[in-house]
Amino acid sequence: MLEPVICIDTDERNLLYPYLVHFAKAIETFEDPERAWIGRAVLEALGPELEGNKALYELPRSPEIRAFLVEIRNTEWDNVDGAESTDPERSADALATASRLLLEFEQTAA
16 A cells, blocks of 8 residues: 655755745635645645755645646646746756656556
């Protein structure tokens, strides 16, 4: 049986965290409840950064976390494929991280 969480390190957390900007308005206004639930689940999982420390963060194997990772993957794939990224290396890292984590999610379904 697979663990109910996927552990990521501080570097992976820092790659994923900026994507919460896309969910900020939904969290603040609750005008889009689905995006708000996703954003809140991700905020809870990623939590505040531990200053100066390397840490492990636990992402629950939940539909909200999966939806967040799908959005990152799709956004960065579009940026990399269309050469629209302002930071191609960071985009490639985020794309690779989200894709790898989604593969771990898929193993759950198998």
